[in-house]
Amino acid sequence: MTPLADLPTIELGSPVLGEAEKQALHEVIDDGWLTMGDRVRRFEQAFAELHGVADAIAVHSATSALQLALHAVGVGPGDEVLVPSLTFVATASVVVQAGATPVFVDIESPDLPHLSVEDARARLTPRTTAVVVMPYAGYAVDGATWRRFADDHGLALVEDAAHAAGLPGHVAGVADASAFSFFSNKNMTTAEGGMLVVADPIARERARLLRAHAMTASTLDRDRGQRVGYDVVDRGYNFRMDELRAALGLVQLPRLLCWNARRRMLSGRYRSLLAEVLPRCRVPFQPEHPTAAHLLPVLLPVGTDRTAVATEMRAARVQTSVHYPPVHRFTYYRERFGDVELARTEEFHDRELTLPLHPRLGPDDVGRVVRTLADALATTGAPDTATTTVPAPITERTAG
Missing domain, CATH: 3.40.640.10 (Type I PLP-dependent aspartate aminotransferase-like (Major domain))
Incomplete structure (x- = not known):
């Protein structure tokens, strides 16, 4: 190893x-x-x-x-x-x-x-x-x-x-x-x-x-x-x-079209692995939804400490992000335009974690990301995230 x-x-x-x-x-x-x-x-x-x-x-x-x-x-x-x-x-x-x-x-x-x-x-x-x-x-x-x-x-x-x-x-x-x-x-x-x-x-x-x-x-x-x-x-x-x-x-x-096609292929790999390994972690949109596959957003189980998960993944050398902090929660917009309640937007933000996605990745990199996410969820005690074994890495790694 x-x-x-x-x-x-x-x-x-x-x-x-x-x-x-x-x-x-x-x-x-x-x-x-x-x-x-x-x-x-x-x-x-x-x-x-x-x-x-x-x-x-x-x-x-x-x-x-x-x-x-x-x-x-x-x-x-x-x-x-x-x-x-x-x-x-x-x-x-x-x-x-x-x-x-x-x-x-x-x-x-x-x-x-x-x-x-x-x-x-x-x-x-x-x-x-x-x-x-x-x-x-x-x-x-x-x-x-x-x-x-x-x-x-x-x-x-x-x-x-x-x-x-x-x-x-x-x-x-x-x-x-x-x-x-x-x-x-x-x-x-x-x-x-x-x-x-x-x-x-x-x-x-x-x-x-x-x-x-x-x-x-x-x-x-x-x-x-x-x-x-x-x-x-x-x-x-x-x-x-x-x-x-x-x-x-x-x-x-x-x-661009070739790169987007690769992004869609990698997104499909993520969907398959997450459904198999971490079924409580959902990828928004239906698989057939037309997309340029710019981001790979995942919804973590309710009650997950997302910051702790992201910290564990960063320690394992996998970058993540959040897309996006709701604009209506920013100080400037609250002070100028008042408090707004957008329950579904807020719930989505509170659970969303963005995983790596770009043409330089290979399917085996996707497997490593999913394994790292599974380990981070287990380590941080996230609710209802029992996992199965992630399939062995695939040989291909990168794309030009």
Whole structure:
């Protein structure tokens, strides 16, 4: 048996980077044009083609994509926007930045941690102008249902698709605007970076203009002599993506679907082992649910000391995390918008533990994670977690 000190750490997430990415960055440096240019435009077009949409707008983060999305659909001061609390804080903070009020909505259930249509309907007011849905962990939302909900109530539909890049046919298809993330822990990465898809062509071009200070000519246009001078037609932002990030994106994007398929395979392995070894630990969503498999969330048995379990797993060199602390519980949101009770969201958070998932893992790594979780639950005295033996490791370990 390998001593614990000699075991490699199984990371929660790990970007796949190599010589192709290095070469792409070298080429940008050799070209000498670092700011938004031809590579950014090619990345936008390639991303749009992969997802089956007309066009896309590259920006420097998913947060800026969300901020532009709200602007594109007309959210402004005095409005209310229905948002999940089970999300990264940016989903709500961009609403505040727009001068609007985030209205937190509960999830459907622990097995379906998406925004609840019923609870969203109950929280509508005359000031509600938009709803933001989020494909949690990369699992697609029911787009047709949310499109009907938005249309029935005269709302804009915005999709925080930070977890769901590379899920064509299930994201960016029915929303008025969809925002994607290329942060370093996402399914593909440009280090920082994001992409915005806007359905309406006029709103899309308005968002593209706002990305760079609402200037009517870009730096590249002026450098090439295609435009002389410029006008400023609105209060814009500096949300531009640079050529270095776009170069990374152009290398990563062609491999995204393959990486997502591997993530789904590994998720299936987790489901099988957990059902066999730790049946009281549930993986949300049905196995056939369309997903980019960004995260592997597990619900621990009620009464488990999650902090103690995570500490034991960290000592065994397996990283874990929690996705997410509910936004409505954060001090800023409680003090500004009052206490909100979201019973299902709170229960989900209190039991959720995120296990490692990325293309560099192999099925045998999944077996080690499950064994480590089983040991940690036994050591910490978690209730009702009797285990069976985890199957022997499989030979394959990594993927490129």
